[in-house]
Amino acid sequence: MTSVxxxxxxxxxxxxxxxxxxxxxxxxxxxQTVNTTTLYPEQFAQxxxxxxxxxxxxxVIGLRWLVERWIFKPVGIKMGLKDxxxxxxxxxxxxxxxxxxxxxxxxxxxxxxxxxxxxxxLQVERWFRQRRQAELPTTLQKFCETGWRWMFYTSILVxxxxxxxxxxxxWNIRHCWYHYPFHQVEQDVWWYYMLELSFYWSLSxxxxxxxxxxxxxxxxxxxxxxxxxxxxxxxxxxxxxxxLILIVHDCADHLLELAKMFRxxxxxxxxxxxxxxxxxxxxxxxxxxxxxxxxYSTLVDAKRFIEFFNxxxxxxxxxxxxxxxxxxxxxxxxxxxxxALSKGGVDDQRSDSEPSDDENENEPKKDI
Numbered sequence: 233m234t235s236v237x238x239x240x241x242x243x244x245x246x247x248x249x250x251x252x253x254x255x256x257x258x259x260x261x262x263x264q265t266v267n268t269t270t271l272y273p274e275q276f277a278q279x280x281x282x283x284x285x286x287x288x289x290x291x292v293i294g295l296r297w298l299v300e301r302w303i304f305k306p307v308g309i310k311m312g313l314k315d316x317x318x319x320x321x322x323x324x325x326x327x328x329x330x331x332x333x334x335x336x337x338x339x340x341x342x343x344x345x346x347x348x349x350x351x352x353x354l355q356v357e358r359w360f361r362q363r364r365q366a367e368l369p370t371t372l373q374k375f376c377e378t379g380w381r382w383m384f385y386t387s388i389l390v391x392x393x394x395x396x397x398x399x400x401x402x403w404n405i406r407h408c409w410y411h412y413p414f415h416q417v418e419q420d421v422w423w424y425y426m427l428e429l430s431f432y433w434s435l436s437x438x439x440x441x442x443x444x445x446x447x448x449x450x451x452x453x454x455x456x457x458x459x460x461x462x463x464x465x466x467x468x469x470x471x472x473x474x475x476l477i478l479i480v481h482d483c484a485d486h487l488l489e490l491a492k493m494f495r496x497x498x499x500x501x502x503x504x505x506x507x508x509x510x511x512x513x514x515x516x517x518x519x520x521x522x523x524x525x526x527x528y529s530t531l532v533d534a535k536r537f538i539e540f541f542n543x544x545x546x547x548x549x550x551x552x553x554x555x556x557x558x559x560x561x562x563x564x565x566x567x568x569x570x571x572a573l574s575k576g577g578v579d580d581q582r583s584d585s586e587p588s589d590d591e592n593e594n595e596p597k598k599d600i
Contacts, residue, residue, distance in 0.1 A: 249542045250468055255413060264414045275416045277466050285426050289433035296380045296434070304379035305372065311497040313372040321362040324349060331363050375496040377442060382489035384431055389482040391427070395420040396479060401472040405529045408476070409537035413469035421475060425466060428478055432458050461550055468543040473530065477551075480522050484514040504572065511565060518558040527551060 247256050260276045309315055321327075326349045330341070337345070337360060346353045369377075399421075401407035417425075436455040439448070465474035487510035494503040530548055538544070 251543070252413060252541045253539050259414075266411045266414050266416075271414060271416050276414070277417050277469055277471050279467050281422070281426070282429070282463050282466060285429035285433050288426065288430035289437060292430050292434040293438055296438070299380050299383060300376035303383075304376040307379070308372045308375040308497070311375075313375055313497065314370070315372055317370060318366045318368065319362070320366045321359045324351075324359065327351075327356065327359050327363070331360060335360070335364055371496050375493060378489050378492045378496065382486055382493060385482060385486035385489060388424075388427060388431070389479075389486060392424060392475070392479045392482055395424045396475055399472075399475075401476065405476065405525060406533055406537070408470075408472040408529065409534050412538050415469055415472055417471055421471060424475060424478070425462065425471065429459060429462050432462070461554075464543075464550070465547070468547065470547060473526070473547075477522075477526055480517050480526060483517045484510055487513060507569075507572070511569060514565060515562060519562055522558065523555055527555060 245257070251257070251259075260278075261273050263273070264271050305315070326345065330337075330345055334341075337356070342353050342356060345351075346356050349356065351359070396402040399407075399418075432455050436452065436459065439452055439455065461477075462474060465471060465477075487506055491503045491506040491510055494500075494506060530551055534544070
């Protein structure tokens with residue numbers, strides 16, 4: 233059994249896959265001289281560091297609970313959101329057992345349950361409707377969840393710029409390839425990676441008890457694909473390029489969450505204005521900066537400075553696929569803009585798995 237595991241490990245960590253020619257894993261266990269500067273093993277990206285974000289994710293989840301409970305919940309209540317849960321229907325064992333199996337009923341099931349419970353078909357349908365609505369989050373809950381994401385995205389964007397401002401590759405992307413793969417990972421870059429990884433690990437975990445979205449599995453795949461891409465770039469020492477990809481993608485996310493917060497609070501005009509800014513930043517960064525700066529460098533610049541190897545092709549495949557996703561999401565973004573222009577107001581197309589009542593729907597809409 234040990235020999236089998238050893239064989240699988242040896243195949244997976246094949247240096248021909250992960251590293252450039254004439255570079256081995258042992259190369260990072262010894263000091264390397266780069267431009268008269270000696271770099272020591274602990275200054276390189278270490279695969280074992282990727283274990284840190286897993287326990288850190290639970291710290292992030294705990295911090296999220298505190299932020300939602302003590303910051304955004306009071307703010308939401310101050311903005312007029314109601315702190316109450318939707319009532320559950322009268323307890324009925326037969327209906328509850330059926331509901332746990334399936335939240336929707338066919339006509340055949342409806343007749344059978346009606347006979348078994350002694351209730352009319354209309355009463356059964358009403359019970360199921362109320363039971364489904366009882367599980368939906370309130371607008372205040374959605375406001376708090378969105379507020380947490382807005383706070384993290386804003387904070388990590390600011391930290392990212394502070395971290396990269398004095399880095400040579402931020403101003404000249406070709407430094408991502410100079411002396412590759414022997415790149416020192418400074419402490420602030422290390423934290424940048426670990427914080428981003430811990431956040432996406434926390435999203436991947438907490439998604440199972442968060443506000444349920446129609447695109448639950450799409451976002452689950454997105455979170456785990458992001459984790460995989462970050463881990464891959466760390467392991468293959470493409471950390472400089474990884475930080476640039478992170479900063480480009482972080483530019484727009486906080487604006488979308490902020491727009492949604494104002495929407496939940498019924499500040500529709502403010503929501504629409506922020507959504508316009510978000511759309512501009514999204515198109516500029518995802519469809520402009522990313523392909524012309526990031527992709528151009530990985531596809532064109534890199535060949536001037538490094539020898540191609542398997543991991544390089546894998547990285548480019550992932551990055552090109554990501555650009556196709558950007559185009560795909562931009563298409564839906566423009567659909568949302570068109571809908572907003574035709575119906576008057578931006579809506580969250582990824583809202584709950586079932587339409588919920590807006591607690592403020594009978595209140596006058598506020599503008600600021």
